[in-house]
Amino acid sequence: MANVQTRNIKKKYGSVEVLHGIDLEIEDKEFVALVGPSGCGKSTLLRIIAGLEEHSGGDVLIGGETVSDLTPKDRDIAMVFQSYALYPHKNVYENLAFTLRMRNTPKGEIDTKVRAAAEALNLTDYLDRAPAQLSGGQRQRVAMGRALVRKPKVFLFDEPLSNLDAKLRVEMRTEIRRLHQDLNATSIYVTHDQVEAMTMADRIVVLHDGDIIQVGKPMELYDAPATTFVASFIGSPQMNLFEGNLDAAGGHFHVSTGSSIRLGKQYRSEASVTLGIRPDDLELDASDAADIQGKIRVVEHTGGETLVFVDTPFGPLCVRAPARSQARVGDITGVKIDRERLHMFDASGLRMSAGGA
Amino acid sequence: MFSIRRHPVFFVVLFAPALLLVGGLMLFPIVNGIRLSFTNASPLRAETRFVGVENFIYLFEDPRFWEVLGNTVYICGLSTIFCTILGLVVALLLDSGIRFVGFFRAAVFQVWVVPWIVIAILWGWLFNDEWGIVNQFLRSTGIIEGQMAWMFEPKLAPWVVIFAYSWRAVPFVMVIALAALQGIPKEVNEAAEIDGAGYLNRLRHITLPLLQNILLVAALLEAVRFLQEVTIPLVLTQGGPIGATNVLSLFTYKAAFTEWDFGLASAAGTVWLLFVIVFAGVYNRFLLRKSA
Structure with missing residues (x-):
């Protein structure tokens, strides 16, 4: 032993x-x-x-x-x-x-x-x-x-x-x-x-x-x-983190620019929170079903995959796209979010669980 | 572009100052010294005559000269060994993580700036048989009664000189050893610690082998310095008692400037030069290479 x-x-x-x-x-x-x-x-x-x-x-x-x-x-x-x-x-x-x-x-x-x-x-x-x-x-x-x-x-x-x-x-x-x-x-x-x-x-x-x-x-x-620290430290490219707040019902996330996302889950209402989404859980989506619209700023081909950096109303966002993605710098694109894999952190950076009161 | 073949004059002009300096200040004295050793040159003589190897024969037939060579090996050898060991010990102490290392290092190094003549005078006082502090100390602790005639006993006087030499050289060895010690990566010692080596084993298997070459070089430099040193035996003991502290450097000095026999002094100097060359060569061949 x-x-x-x-x-x-x-x-x-x-x-x-x-x-x-x-x-x-x-x-x-x-x-x-x-x-x-x-x-x-x-x-x-x-x-x-x-x-x-x-x-x-x-x-x-x-x-x-x-x-x-x-x-x-x-x-x-x-x-x-x-x-x-x-x-x-x-x-x-x-x-x-x-x-x-x-x-x-x-x-x-x-x-x-x-x-x-x-x-x-x-x-x-x-x-x-x-x-x-x-x-x-x-x-x-x-x-x-x-x-x-x-x-x-x-x-x-x-x-x-x-x-x-x-x-x-x-x-x-x-x-x-x-x-x-x-x-x-x-x-x-x-x-x-x-x-x-x-x-x-x-x-x-x-x-x-x-x-x-x-x-x-x-x-x-x-x-x-x-915590947000672990969220940003583990995983590469690192998790996208946005600061904003939750509405009274705790079902929507707002940022200061006025844009908002439906979370599909209930959190306890907090004035100031951080929303985290991994690049893996995002998808480029040109259809109307996209959750966020943005403009492609940088495209990095790493061979096995493509990293697409998109400027959105929420802030800059990294999306992990398949290899040989057709994304081009300057294009307007939609981004779809996997709502099952959202991470929410409270004002002190601690993880919040969904469905809580 | 500027090859020596295409611009020989230019190159000679550039090299001339360096060649003149080396030639005038080093080469000429050596060659002239060797030349003088085959003459009977003396300022007391009107004419200098070539005498062949007579000076050397005189030297080697003189039992006093052999005694001087023996004294030189004995005093310089032991001083070198002592100052190297002491310098190493002081360096190890300073490297052991004690506080105020900077202060102690500076304090030890103070010794290095003390001129030899001052040490000679101080040692004369310290070891004075009547009122020297060494005898005072030995008496008060009951080790001796009466007084030890340090400077008048052929067996004791060399030790006073050896002590002075060693003491003066400790800072030099200490500084070099300390620099080398601090150059050993901390992790190497830590790895040895984890491997199961205690302090003494680390010293034996890690530290000393890594310091070996640098310590040997420091010792060689000190040995050469001791061989050159005249002040202490001249001022402290004048080579006495009964020639017990008469070393080659002092012998040569006296031959030249007391007896005014430049030929003989040059012969002793030539022997001395050969001695240093052979010693350094053997040292380099058998001690340094092996550990490289």
């Missing part, structure tokens, strides 16, 4: 509190991603779990036991750093063997384990090389190998793919996921890239300004973001 728990973790730098009491439960063998923009405290939280940083309050538990007083080496964790942090003066073999040597593993066993890890990561041909002689992707794999050679209880990843080019990043994403399945160890993965989080994690923890905003499965976060 290697579940990881944080109880009311606080972190202060001087008088500035950067983590305001983080409560988190990570199941055994789970792959959890911590996401959030720079400075949200996700790396700090990971480093506190690793024991590299001291927390100012609260408790960290691994396998049900508190590890707050243990040094990193006694927590039975492994960590992959963004900068790889390989030992520049040691070759690949020595880099992989170091942690085993430090734990007084017999020589024969070290050799077996290092070669097994190298095999799993396609590094067998590079065991004699110095880190400086390796490519970025190979260094990344050595960093992973150093973590998995010891089979620790918990893997910690601190933005491990940020220094790779786009193609390698996609490859390594699958690789890490595969390793996680093979090793069956609890993994905590910090990233600022919501695509990485969405594609890799069993569950995502969204952090913002030192607080957990939402925890859930990737599609839960996508379908029901708890």
Whole structure:
């Protein structure tokens, strides 16, 4: 069992509190991603779990036991750093063997384990090389190998793919996921890239300004973001958000320009709300049945799909259209809304449920 | 465009100042020094005569000269080792996350701006057998009774010089080691920590191997500096007692400016030059390359 728990973790730098009491439960063998923009405290939280940083309050538990007083080496964790942090003066073999040597593993066993890890990561041909002689992707794999050679209880990843080019990043994403399945160890993965989080994690923890905003499965976060922050952070291109207000009955959404949309649902009446619609839930529609009229400002062909940016009375709007869409800049077009997939947030940015009083 | 073949004069004109400086200030003295070592040049002599290798034969037949070479290796070698270790220790302390690092770094570096002559005089006071603070301290703590004649014991005097040398050189090694230490990415040490290495293991397997080359270079620079140094033995001990602190630099200085035997001094200087060249070469070949 290697579940990881944080109880009311606080972190202060001087008088500035950067983590305001983080409560988190990570199941055994789970792959959890911590996401959030720079400075949200996700790396700090990971480093506190690793024991590299001291927390100012609260408790960290691994396998049900508190590890707050243990040094990193006694927590039975492994960590992959963004900068790889390989030992520049040691070759690949020595880099992989170091942690085993430090734990007084017999020589024969070290050799077996290092070669097994190298095999799993396609590094067998590079065991004699110095880190400086390796490519970025190979260094990344050595960093992973150093973590998995010891089979620790918990893997910690601190933005491990940020220094790779786009193609390698996609490859390594699958690789890490595969390793996680093979090793069956609890993994905590910090990233600022919501695509990485969405594609890799069993569950995502969204952090913002030192607080957990939402925890859930990737599609839960996508379908029901708890706040406008999560709504705009998860999903690419990001969700269209419009500020306006609801009428007394709560069935129509008005913006300051006077235009309004029928929502097809009842919300409690609020003076000031934010309406969210994902680009996926919009459709270009030239017929009279269209909900909004607007003028096409930009058309981006990405190959598999087309992103159409439309100026509407509600504000600029992004629509995800099929590939080879005939939309042309300057055209007047109608946009149809999937009313089942509207998101409504109140004045403080919290999600509102439909059908409520 | 401006190739040296097409515009030879232009290039010579441009290079001339640099060539004159290097030639006049470095090459000429070296060549002239070597030339003088084969003569009996002296300001006390009306005529200078070529004497072949007589000066060298005289030097190597003189047991005193061998003693001087021994002293030089002993004093400069130990000073180099001590100042490197001490400088490293101070750098490690300053890098360990203590507060007021800037203050301590500046404080340690103060030593670097103290002129050698001041150190020589200060050391003379510190180690004075009657009223020096070192003896005062040793007496008051009961380690010795009476007084230690630091400057008059052939076994003790070299240590006073070694201590002065090492102390003066610590800031240089400290600054270089500290810069190198701060150049080691924080994550490398953190990775080692997670890999299970405690402080001493990290020092042994990570920090020291990464600092090895830079420390060896700093040590080499210090060794050469100690080999050149004349002030401390000259002012503090005048090479005594019984020649115990007579090092090659002082020997050469005295031969030239006390005995006015330029030929002999140049011969000693030439030996010294060869010694430094061989030492640096061996050092470069066997210590630096291996760790690169």
